[in-house]
């Protein structure tokens with residue numbers, strides 16, 4: 556097993572994420588990947604389902620498709636003791652809770668890729684800005700191309716949480732900009748990363764990091780999954 560070294564720990568604490576390339580082998584993912592491809596293909600050929608999906612806003616399509624397919628085996632395949640050991644090493648302590656793995660599936664050809672109108676959010680409110688509340692793992696079950704619907708994260712945003720929850724956030728203002736939000740984000744010391752790559756890659760993300768679903772502009776269904784590991788304060 557590859558160890559998380561000091562450089563990785565520092566990278567994670569500065570950027571709020573870490574990519575573990577080829578963490579799972581293709582052989583480990585093969586049966587899950589095949590089943591999800593078969594199920595998503597069957598659903599896209601079922602005229603009623605396909606029509607319902609097309610009528611939904613882009614991000615609701617993800618929830619609808621993901622919940623239409625059972626994911627019992629995904630947790631055992633993806634959330635291995637080795638992964639929990641890596642998360643424990645990164646956080647300096649073991650998670651106090653590990654949620655069940657959820658599928659993140661996007662239909663193919665959702666439209667043009669864009670940074671406009673995305674749903675940037677954090678999943679849990681950090682009680683203390685300096686406390687790591689959890690690490691969320693994102694799994695690539697199949698290859699995901701750039702603009703192929705991978706989760707986007709705002710690397711470094713965990714360092715810029717406003718003191719008051721309702722205080723104006725320069726990050727949110729930058730994300731709403733119509734022209735070149737990325738330049739303004741760079742000035743603020745953060746950058747957008749797209750969790751695309753090869754089947755077997757895993758991204759670990761500090762749960763204070765802003766992230767969002769994105770549009771799948773590719774011809775291939777997006778097969779990802781996620782699991783949240785939480786820490787007591």
Ligand SMILES: O=C(O)CCC(=O)C(=O)O
Nearest residue numbers: 617659705706767768781
């Ligand atoms: O890639 C996606 O669909 C977004 C996932 C997400 O926002 C989450 O799991 O919290």
